Amino acid sequence: MPRIDVCLAAAVWLAGVCTVIGQAQSGAEWVIVTAFAAACSAPLLWRSVAPLRVVAVIGAVGLIGQLLPTSSLLDGPFLLAFALAIGTAGSSADGWRPVLVVTAAILPSLIVGAWQAEDVGGSVLTVGWLALAFTIGRAIGLRRSYLAVRAANLRLERAREIERELAAERLAIARDLHDVIAQSVETVSMQATIGAHLFDSDPGAARDALLRIRSASTSTSRSIREMLGVMRASDQPSDRLAGLEDLADLVSAARSETCAASFAISGEPRVVDSSIGPALYRVVQEALTNVRRHARASLVTVELAWQPAEIAVTVADDGVGASDDLAEGYGLRGMRERLALIGGRLEIDTEAQRGFRVRASVPTEAVP
Structure with a gap:
């Protein structure tokens, strides 16, 4: 696997753990947060190989996190990992398929989170954050495709x-x-x-x-x-x-x-x-x-x-x-x-x- 994916997975895990500083009170909560952050970050090791599958796996981990008693502590690790995953999916896949996969992966977690917190505003902010990550990834992918087409045209013209x-x-x-x-x-x-x-x-x-x-x-x-x-x-x-x-x-x-x-x-x-x-x-x-x-x-x-x-x-x-x-x-x-x-x-x-x-x-x- 690419070295950059290993570094990004480690950075996301560390950043996710840091989001609960001042919130986790007991050792048990720290163990749960650390393990959950690792579960969200580990799939990023394969983001370059299978970006849509990584989105689905992290979405499933996020749904499990919403069902745990400490779900309020797990939003940070999940959102960081999921944002990077959907940004990668947006940059590496064309058409409507990445949109459908991202929607299917995040929708169950949003529904459960909104039902438990009874706060629609938080869900709207989450959707906005993830939409921004996906849009940035899509823009990067479009520019990459443009540069690839341009390079191909230059090679053809040179030939x-x-x-x-x-x-x-x-x-x-x-x-x-x-x-x-x-x-x-x-x-x-x-x-x-x-x-x-x-x-x-x-x-x-x-x-x-x-x-x-x-x-x-x-x-x-x-x-x-x-x-x-x-x-x-x-x-x-x-x-x-x-x-x-x-x-x-x-x-x-x-x-x-x-x-x-x-x-x-x-x-x-x-x-x-x-x-x-x-x-x-x-x-x-x-x-x-x-x-x-x-x-x-x-x-x-x-x-x-x-x-x-x-x-x-x-x-x-x-x-x-x-x-x-x-x-x-x-x-x-x-x-x-x-x-x-x-x-x-x-x-x-x-x-x-x-x-x-x-x-x-x-x-x-x-x-x-």
């Missing part, structure tokens, strides 16, 4: 928040895999085609194509390792994520026999938030992949512009472009979502037979 975070993380991983694998496969396919075409007529150019394939596969392997390191979320330092300083190599890898690629930087470079570099790198990577897959361009230019309030990167080609009613695929949606996470925006400018232009910008004035 939903975790699910949303996991879904966002899965989407981010899907975007990264799409960017890395699509770019690598396109590069390998294009360079393999060039190598096979020039294998006999120009072995040197074919060898360069094979070297580009090796470079692309190495870069892809590194990028996948970086993503796996982030997914592990360990405390150990992971490899550096590709960022703005890697754009030159990315553009160089995009060059081919049929499409030239150039890279330029304007403005004064400065330290920016660590999330900006990888995001812009992935945008450029996806844009270059789209150029190779769809543009049929002979030139693609990439410009990194450091402006006072923002940093912007522009990828433009001289390919076939697209119509005004361009339907955004997974790659373009991924660019927008990636930039939105860091407060950036994506601008697309295209016209049939006039090329394709992608501009990604991120504000930097709030970045320390």
Whole structure:
């Protein structure tokens, strides 16, 4: 049984005995009061386990006390124990059942006490005292239930928040895999085609194509390792994520026999938030992949512009472009979502037979 119940039972027994100080005259009366207080207090040891049964038992003990010759000395021990019992019942049980049990337990004692004393006023005060104890217990129980429901709702909301975070993380991983694998496969396919075409007529150019394939596969392997390191979320330092300083190599890898690629930087470079570099790198990577897959361009230019309030990167080609009613695929949606996470925006400018232009910008004035 809980230690607090033992302490409360002992305290109620002691308080009940103290209520007759100055009233008990003989040793026999003290023995009766002490024993009766113990009989009323002992059931409180099980108040947390069976509160309604404890109410019934103490009510029965109180009825026996009303039938004893020393009943006037026994009201204090009984009322203290019974008030604590019904307060516990009110806090631990719902509905009308505790009300019915309390009423059935106290009513016989009240009737007998009122009949013996012929004093209805004393019975009314007793009922008021017990009703107050029950009301306090009920209020405690309602607050406990409210806090339990609130805690359950908070746990549920936290679980939903975790699910949303996991879904966002899965989407981010899907975007990264799409960017890395699509770019690598396109590069390998294009360079393999060039190598096979020039294998006999120009072995040197074919060898360069094979070297580009090796470079692309190495870069892809590194990028996948970086993503796996982030997914592990360990405390150990992971490899550096590709960022703005890697754009030159990315553009160089995009060059081919049929499409030239150039890279330029304007403005004064400065330290920016660590999330900006990888995001812009992935945008450029996806844009270059789209150029190779769809543009049929002979030139693609990439410009990194450091402006006072923002940093912007522009990828433009001289390919076939697209119509005004361009339907955004997974790659373009991924660019927008990636930039939105860091407060950036994506601008697309295209016209049939006039090329394709992608501009990604991120504000930097709030970045320390």
